[in-house]
Amino acid sequence: MSDLQQQISTETALELLTNQQRRQILRRIADTPDGATIDQLVKQLGAANSIHPDGNGSFEHRGIELHHVHLPMLQDANVVDYDASQGTVHRGREFQGVLSLLEVIDAHRKETSTTFS
Numbered sequence: 001m002s003d004l005q006q007q008i009s010t011e012t013a014l015e016l017l018t019n020q021q022r023r024q025i026l027r028r029i030a031d032t033p034d035g036a037t038i039d040q041l042v043k044q045l046g047a048a049n050s051i052h053p054d055g056n057g058s059f060e061h062r063g064i065e066l067h068h069v070h071l072p073m074l075q076d077a078n079v080v081d082y083d084a085s086q087g088t089v090h091r092g093r094e095f096q097g098v099l100s101l102l103e104v105i106d107a108h109r110k111e112t113s114t115t116f117s
Contacts, residue, residue, distance in 0.1 A: 007094070007097065008077055008078065008079070008094040008097055008098065010101075012077055013077075013094075013097065013098045013101050014101070016073060016074060016077060016079065016098060017098070017101065017102055017105065019070065021045055021062075021065070021066075021070050022070050022073070022074060023102060024044060024045055025041055025044075025045075025066075025070060025071070025074065025080070025089070026074075026079070026095075026098065026099055026102055027102075028040065028041055028044045029080060029089060029090070029091055029095065030099050033091075034090075035088050035089055035090035035091070036088070036089050037087050037088055037089075038063060038066060038067065038087040038088075038089070039087070041066055041089065042062045042063045042066060045062050045066070046062060067084065071084075071089060074092070075092065077092075077094060077098075078092045078093045078094040079092045079094045079095050079098050080092045080095065
């Protein structure tokens, strides 16, 4: 990485990971090296939210929220490359760094949940 390119800050990465939907987006993109479509992401979020009663309702609402909130935030941080006209999302320059942090957090949560069980 050149001096002109800055890595994502820890604070920015943690802020991105505070939202469950953004974490689910990152996991989906990690599972699909060729990227994902908006429809695939919305379906993934719908399935996950059906397990958690606090999830947002409709398919349409999740699509709007992805398009206007979560994907732009992830794109602004160079975590994903979002092509709204094509409806596709691919890994961005900072994707692996944020995913690695998410994996550490997930591993820690699993470790502590089994420790206290």
